[in-house]
Amino acid sequence: MNSSRPIQIAPSILTADFGHLADQIRQAEEGGADVIHLDVMDGIFVPNISFGPLVVRAVREVTRLPLDVHLMIQDPERYLAAFAEAGADNLTVHVEACTHLHRTVQQITELGCRAGVALNPATSVEAVREILPFVDMILVMSVNPGFGAQRFIETSMNKLQRVRRLQEELNPLCALEVDGGIGTHNIADVIRSGANVIVVGSSVFNQEGSIQENLAALRQASRGALWQAV
Numbered sequence: 325m326n327s328s329r330p331i332q333i334a335p336s337i338l339t340a341d342f343g344h345l346a347d348q349i350r351q352a353e354e355g356g357a358d359v360i361h362l363d364v365m366d367g368i369f370v371p372n373i374s375f376g377p378l379v380v381r382a383v384r385e386v387t388r389l390p391l392d393v394h395l396m397i398q399d400p401e402r403y404l405a406a407f408a409e410a411g412a413d414n415l416t417v418h419v420e421a422c423t424h425l426h427r428t429v430q431q432i433t434e435l436g437c438r439a440g441v442a443l444n445p446a447t448s449v450e451a452v453r454e455i456l457p458f459v460d461m462i463l464v465m466s467v468n469p470g471f472g473a474q475r476f477i478e479t480s481m482n483k484l485q486r487v488r489r490l491q492e493e494l495n496p497l498c499a500l501e502v503d504g505g506i507g508t509h510n511i512a513d514v515i516r517s518g519a520n521v522i523v524v525g526s527s528v529f530n531q532e533g534s535i536q537e538n539l540a541a542l543r544q545a546s547r548g549a550l551w552q553a554v
C-alpha cells in the first residue's frame with residue numbers, strides 16, 4: 325500500500341506579475357515547472373474574481389506545459405466547453421459548486437480533458453467517495469479558496485492521508501493535488517501525506533529569489549520525500 329507516483333510541481337499564476345505573464349511563465353518552464361495551474365474565480369463561489377478563458381488561451385499560446393485549470397465557479401458546467409477550447413488539459417471543479425457532479429465529470433471527460441474534483445477545507449473526504457472511480461485527480465484545498473498567499477491549514481496533512489488511502493482503494497491511478505500555503509517549509513510533508521501534484525503560488529512568484537531559484541529550492545526541499553501511509 326505504498327505506490328509511488330511522480331511528483332509534479334504546478335506554479336499557480338494567480339500571484340504572478342500579469343504585466344509580464346508570458347515572461348513569468350517562460351521562467352517557470354525554465355525553472356522546471358511540470359504543469360501551469362490557473363485559478364479561475366467568479367466572485368460568487370469565492371469572494372474574488374480572477375480571469376476566464378481568454379487568459380487560459382493566452383497562456384496556451386506561450387507554453388507547451390499542461391494547463392491545470394482550477395475552476396472556483398458556481399455551476400461550472402456552463403463554461404467547461406469554453407475552457408476546453410481555450411486549451412485546458414485538466415479541468416477541476418469543486419464538489420461544493422456542482423449539483424450533478426457525476427454529469428459534470430462526464431462532460432469534462434467527453435471534452436477530452438482530464439477531470440479533477442476539488443474539496444474545500446471544511447468538506448468531508450467522504451464527499452468524493454462515489455465520484456473517485458470516475459476522475460483523474462482529487463484536489464485537496466489546504467486554504468479556503470479565493471486568494472493566494474494564505475496560511476496552510478495544518479489539518480490538511482491528515483486529510484491528504486485519508487484521501488490518498490481512499491484513492492488507493494478505489495482508483496489507484498488517480499492523482500492527488502494539494503493547493504494553498506505550500507512552500508519549502510512544508511512541501512516534503514504534503515508529499516509524505518500523499519500528495520503528488522503540488523500547487524505553489526506565492527512561494528514561487530512573491531518570493532525574494534528569481535522564479536527559477538524559487539522552483540529549484542522547492543524541488544530540492546521535496547527531494548526524496550515519499551508517501552508514508554499512517
Ligand SMILES: O=C(CO)[C@@H](O)[C@H](O)COP(=O)(O)O
Pocket residue numbers: 336338339361363394467468469470471472473474503504505506523524525526527
Ligand atoms: O486556488 C488557489 C487559491 O484559491 C491557489 O491555487 C492559490 O493561488 C495558491 O497560492 P499560494 O497559497 O501558493 O500562494
Ligand SMILES: [Fe+2]
Pocket residue numbers: 336361362363394503523
Ligand atoms: Fe488553485
